[in-house]
Amino acid sequence: MARIDFSITRGIALVVIALHAIVLPVLYYGLSLVVSHSHSDLFIQHVRTLSRNIADELELGDSLESPQRLADVLDLAVLNGDGVYAELIDNGHSILSELSAKNVHWPGHQDYGFTTGGSEIYFIELPISRPGHTAELRLGFDESPTIEQIHLAMRHTIWALSAYLCVAVAVAVGAGYWMARPVVQLKQIARRIASGDYVQSLRLVTRFRELNELGSDLDNMRNELVGVNERLQAENKERAAAEGRHRHLEIRLRHRQRLETVGTLAGGIAHEFNNVLLPIVLATELAIADAADESAVRLDLEDVLASAYRAKDVVEKILTFSRDSGVPELEWIDLEPVIHEALRLFVALVPATVDLRTDIAGPCPPVKADAALAIQLIMNICTNAYQSLGGGQGVLTIGLATRPGSGPGPGPDVIGASSGDYVVLSIADTGHGMDAVTKERIFEPFFTTREVGGGTGLGLSVVHGIAESFGASIVVDSTPGLGTTFHIFFPAGSKSSVEERMLQTHEGANT
């Protein structure tokens, strides 16, 4: 069976129309019966009364005695009301009113039915009892004005019913709209919700209790869904963030692992090298002792010894990177004098075209470090910075500042970063900067962007080793063409560490 599909408004209108299609014809039929009966009854009653009165006049008066009077009475019957025919049969003699309609003839019998007898004339025959007369009064009345009235009444009824039908349909349509409105409203809100606008309330303002309850229930459902949706979104966001952190951490970890692997490898090479260098050094010394003074052999051997010593220096640098240099005895120190000392040494090494600046933000807490190594760290970064200046012109700024642990630190991705405050040593240059690939590798031993012979590629790996031994983290910001900044985050000493340092100094003074 096909399912019929229509709107609430149309449905209600159709129901109303269907109902009236049954009711209105029945009503019309009933009304027409009542109207025609009442009209015909009135007509019949009227003509009978009139006929009786005329018959009485003929029976009781003396009209029959005078032909003139008789003609007047008969004319009166025709003139009165709807009369169209008046005839008196007196003793077999017919007297017809001259006013009778010409085309109307006595049908031969009395016609008591309204609209019966084949014509629209109502014929009535009354016997007249008067001594000396055997008479019959025959009257005919026109039914058509009454029929006309009935028709008119029925036409009015049709108009009235039609008007009523129109009003009923209009009311039905209006009521349909009114009833459908909250449902349409629900539909629109539901569509908006479906398209992602969750803030729309589904609560309705309507007089229909069921719809109110439905809206309220749906709104509760929506609130629940919004909650679930928000939770899911928050969870997704959190998951994405966690994944980001995880990825970042993984990269850092891989980087660090690579550095450690390289460090271990470098340490291994250093060990082998030291074992190789020892017999070279000692045997050369023995040979020098045996060689004659100022001899060519002796000079050659001294070169061998000097070279072996250079090799030893390289190995020591590698060991610094692999945190294997036999150091460090760390103590709480202030970095500010260390910076000044490093600058004093460095200023002698670079041309005056390099603008060396310091940016020290007030007194900073002490950090756990070794002053000599810290100087080396600064010198190595400064050397690198100077080399990045190319032509030797540019600005090199050494900064020192305290950063709260809650503020931007080396980041959660920096392994081993302390959660407390930091003292940040920063060395910024206006050199050529570096790309991400270079930045990733700068701490690897023997990695250098300079041409062969331009440097050992150990300077920054030594920096890394020293920073690690201090428990400090290095963060490098660099923009190709603009410059590079090294930030070294030292865990800041607390009040107790300051006291510890004072105690150390005190004990040192005593011994």
Place this chain on the structure above:
Amino acid sequence: MKSVLIIEDEAAIRRVLTRVLERVGFTVRTAENGDDALQQLRAEEVDIVITDIIMPKMHGVDAIKRIVKEFSRVRIIAISGGGNFGITDYKPDAITTSAYLAAARKAGAHALLTKPFLTRDILQAISLATRDVRPH
């Protein structure tokens, strides 16, 4: 003259160090590893032991511990060239040269020296180790 036992797995170092020390008048014997050294010491004690730390078979730190235990009179100098490189099956707690040397010191070495060193460095270490100033 004082006698020296060199414990060192590298043959070249054994040879050159022997010549260096013999030249300044020490009586020198050598051992390739800790076990060999202990056997030699049991046969004939020496005044000074110079031992490498990272060696196969017996680690230098273990060797020092056993020498100190058996031959308390012997003065010990530990020498090392670098850290944890998987060339020994010994698994120390620490992996750095400084940690090795610290472990050697803790085990009872009287002087420490990092490779490579000059003749005067080893002579200085010997004189440091044999200074009879160690209080008990």
